[in-house]
């Protein structure tokens with residue numbers, strides 16, 4: 215049954231009314247909620263606020279680096295330290311290392327541009343920060359519904375956004391309601407704020423419907439594949455931050471890595487691959503595994519019996535897209551009845567690989583605009599005060615300085631290093647020129663016949679791993695009996711185009727092994743078909759971004775499904 219048929223038979227849906235509905239309980243959504251309640255308390259009024267979060271609890275779907283710039287958090291909750299925020303490990307040292315296959319060259323610190331400096335910042339497990347923000351929001355009276363995915367935008371008759379509807383629960387794989395069927399519910403707001411993070415499912419629909427990206431550069435993304443390790447105390451340098459560029463990426467492919475020493479002998483490490491790569495044989499997951507075998511990285515993870523150093527233990531795995539287009543790709547952030555904040559809009563500063571401070575700041579600005587509008591008796595119109603305040607903010611200034619950063623990488627690592635050095639170090643972000651991009655990431659993929667296959671080393675199960683054992687430790691799960699949330703516009707495209715022309719890139723770019731080409735027994739011979747192991751999906755959104763024909767569409771599965779990250 216289609217959703218329309220279900221609604222015709224079981225509807226209408228029940229609804230709940232709020233002043234502000236927020237979709238997504240990450241840093242952006244929770245900052246919006248907290249700021250709204252703070253303003254109401256300051257003015258002696260009340261504002262009803264609800265946050266929908268598709269993860270089983272706040273933080274369960276959060277995956278980040280992360281080094282956190284506390285500037286926006288301090289504006290939101292000045293006494294965050296006294297309130298026990300989990301920002302406990304200040305950065306003590308920064309290193310930027312250019313890797314060749316066997317060695318690494320550390321850039322002298324005096325040559326590092328300001329965007330690579332992290333004095334005053336903290337190494338955090340963003341999932342824990344999100345959990346703490348959710349506690350602060352609840353203490354102020356925000357209603358948080360974890361395990362509820364907003365599956366659909368609901369519109370007023372005049373076309374403005376009325377709110378959202380949660381997905382139906384208990385629909386079987388075949389689309390028919392089961393014995394546990396429960397119709398979704400509508401949440402209506404005077405304003406609805408979308409804070410779904412990178413490549414938000416509803417945000418994407420709103421951008422298309424209201425043409426919010428008209429006149430902007432196409433958005434561009436990276437895929438971050440990350441692990442959390444517990445290492446031997448002898449190799450642990452709390453607060454030490456290392457970024458690497460170069461190997462294993464070639465000069466033409468954007469990619470870089472991070473390794474941050476948390477407290478408690480933990481390190482968080484990961485590799486970010488620009489999703490504008492062109493070789494369909496590239497596998498971001500395997501690039502990350504290969505990167506760990508570099509002498510500068512394995513040093514922290516391997517044991518050394520002669521020195522009494524124990525091998526490190528991998529305790530977490532996950533992956534997530536980041537929105538990297540910056541100011542040039544930033545869509546209009548408001549539309550009648552709502553706004554986009556954080557990475558749903560694309561506020562991440564790619565030169566600093568930081569977006570959590572931007573998500574908090576933009577959540578606050580949207581909240582201030584919504585609060586004033588509601589206090590003035592308005593609803594359902596455009597919150598134009600929000601983008602106006604953004605343009606006057608420190609965040610705009612910060613993003614403007616790094617507006618060309620990722621675009622330089624389309625000219626190769628060497629040119630990008632020189633030009634970004636010139637822009638960030640010599641000109642301090644005050645460059646008179648602006649670079650533009652003209653096509654989306656998926657359009658950069660070349661036919662396999664024009665590219666070299668890449669041979670990746672086999673995993674050893676100690677330092678390097680396969681996808682399935684990795685997904686296992688992400689705690690990912692989806693109720694089996696539900697319609698696939700990875701939908702195909704045309705079921706013939708994966709074999710006839712993706713496999714035939716691009717050698718099936720989805721089996722390589724998916725970091726969770728969701729897509730597999732297997733023998734098609736119904737056809738016999740060498741025929742193949744695409745098998746979609748949807749239950750493994752870690753919600754990174756890469757397939758929605760990189761599928762060469764944009765045939766794969768990610769839609770929200772039942773709430774509560776997906777990864778169950780702990781402090782990622």
Ligand SMILES: Cc1cc2nc3c(=O)[nH]c(=O)nc-3n(C[C@H](O)[C@H](O)[C@H](O)COP(=O)(O)OP(=O)(O)OC[C@H]3O[C@@H](n4cnc5c(N)ncnc54)[C@H](O)[C@@H]3O)c2cc1C
Pocket residue numbers: 237238239240241242243266267268269273275276277278279280281282283340362363364365409410411412414415416437438439440484486533534535536555556557558562567568569570571573770
């Ligand atoms: C590998 C990697 C490294 C990074 N490193 C850093 C770093 O060092 N420093 C830094 O500051 N930033 C870093 N970032 C970026 C940072 O994580 C993001 O900028 C930040 O998390 C954005 O916050 P957000 O609230 O906009 O979105 P998110 O944190 O993505 O939160 C969105 C929330 O919305 C929920 N959601 C989505 N859709 C729905 C729906 N339809 N219904 C209900 N809930 C929904 C999601 O489950 C999620 O909890 C990194 C990102 C990655 C991937």
Ligand code: SF4
Pocket residue numbers: 700723724725726727728750751752753754755756757758768
């Ligand atoms: S199926 Fe898509 S969203 Fe899910 S893990 Fe794979 S690439 Fe990411």
